[in-house]
Ligand code: HEM
């Protein structure tokens with residue numbers, strides 16, 4: 001508070017943020033407890049996160065666990081990064097190296113892959129400081145934090161309008177019932193026949209399997225809109241659109257809490273953080289004190305655990321479930337070709353792959369396709385996603401691993417061994433590797449420390465990430481006035497409608513929009529045992545007749561104290 005009194009007699013932020021104060025509030029975390037520079041994120045990545053010769057498969061879960069994680073992540077957070085003139089990326093290894101916008105990653109001399117000494121990295125955009133009051137640097141979220149289908153519909157009225165046809169509540173589509181086209185500079189194109197996909201989230205073209213998630217929900221929206229329009233001929237475009245959007249958002253919440261999270265967590269964690277939906281009827285959980293904003297520790301580290309589940313390739317599985325084509329992931333970034341090829345059949349084959357093939361274990365290992373070759377461009381430049389995650393944590397000033405241990409009521413490590421007082425949730429071998437790169441346990445970055453923990457039995461993560469993720473998913477549920485299970489007259493579903501939403505599974509959504517000869521009921525788990533392949537006809541369906549002759553009442557919004 002003493003430092004902040006500087007603001008009393010200054011007028012410009014640049015004056016307020018004098019050199020010593022700036023060091024405290026604005027600079028990245030860059031030194032360890034001994035005052036020496038923290039190890040290079042690329043070095044940490046090489047020692048802790050390099051994958052072995054063979055990818056370690058998840059014996060229980062399909063690629064869908066990874067793919068839903070990314071699609072969901074894009075519904076809840078997008079952190080803007082500082083950009084130069086006309087939106088061009090800063091070259092932080094070249095002429096901009098010493099600018100305050102830059103925080104390039106040093107590459108150690110004897111790196112096994114990179115030949116240069118620098119990986120480009122621009123800092124996340126800071127929240128504009130208010131007047132003359134220089135607060136701690138904070139970052140922004142440019143999408144809606146609520147799980148509300150914003151990746152399908154956009155996060156602003158302008159984005160939404162651009163995605164709608166304006167007729168019969170429908171979303172725009174492109175050839176072969178794919179998402180509509182966007183400008184050609186939004187992705188990399190193989191030929192003039194290909195086009196960049198447009199969706200509610202700008203990252204839709206990152207990998208083909210993500211394009212599949214987006215395409216699926218555009219199709220499902222239009223399928224439902226057509227049924228609702230036929231059931232209610234008196235509804236106009238706006239009514240059909242909003243009623244359909246309400247159903248799609250509820251489906252995304254329902255699939256997240258009844259299929260995705262139970263794949264990531266065991267039953268204890270689901271119960272501890274109140275993450276279970278009830279099988280039928282209302283479950284009003286809204287708590288006006290809970291804020292559904294996305295925490296920095298979640299966006300920058302914990303929810304990036306899914307990066308270790310990304311497979312080495314993107315694949316297509318054909319109708320017979322025998323034939324599979326595999327394309328190394330480094331050749332698919334920002335390139336929607338696989339989705340669009342063969343008159344959109346590529347899309348369906350990717351969906352079949354994601355829903356049926358084993359995913360990768362959510363361990364500390366990240367594959368070369370994104371640990372060395374992320375966003376490989378035609379000039380041969382690429383990134384290391386593990387190093388970028390660690391650097392982003394430092395850029396945001398995220399407290400190190402031990403801090404979060406204490407925050408979560410878990411013991412902090414005083415030594416690198418794995419006996420009590422040390423890294424009790426790590427394997428002894430991993431403790432040794434951490435000691436090799438870090439000078440002190442207090443220096444361990446949250447991403448690395450959390451990702452390298454042993455799993456809680458039945459979970460895809462260890463105790464520290466389970467705590468950060470559990471609290472965040474609880475906040476998305478209890479902090480959402482429009483949570484699909486809430487009973488608020490006038491804005492929610494009727495009980496009969498809610499019970500239809502509660503029949504929804506991802507397998508149903510896939511069956512409704514692709515020709516799947518067979519599918520397992522839970523597509524987050526591999527088809528085996530009780531979850532064996534069945535006919536699409538055997539998958540429960542949502543009965544939309546519950547929306548027939550249904551008239552939206554004028555919303556009677558509940559009034560809560562803090563809304564005064
Ligand atoms: C093919 C798959 C994926 C690729 C290529 C990818 C790539 C990336 C990249 C390049 C970033 C930005 C890094 C930075 O500059 O800080 C990022 C951010 C992120 N990723 Fe992924 N990712 C993938 C899948 C996933 C999955 C499966 C999850 C979670 C289950 C996930 C969670 C996140 C989160 C939470 C962020 C932070 C978003 C933000 O704050 O803007 N990603 N990812």
Ligand SMILES: [Ca+2]
Pocket residue numbers: 075076143144145146147148149150151
């Ligand atoms: Ca959202």
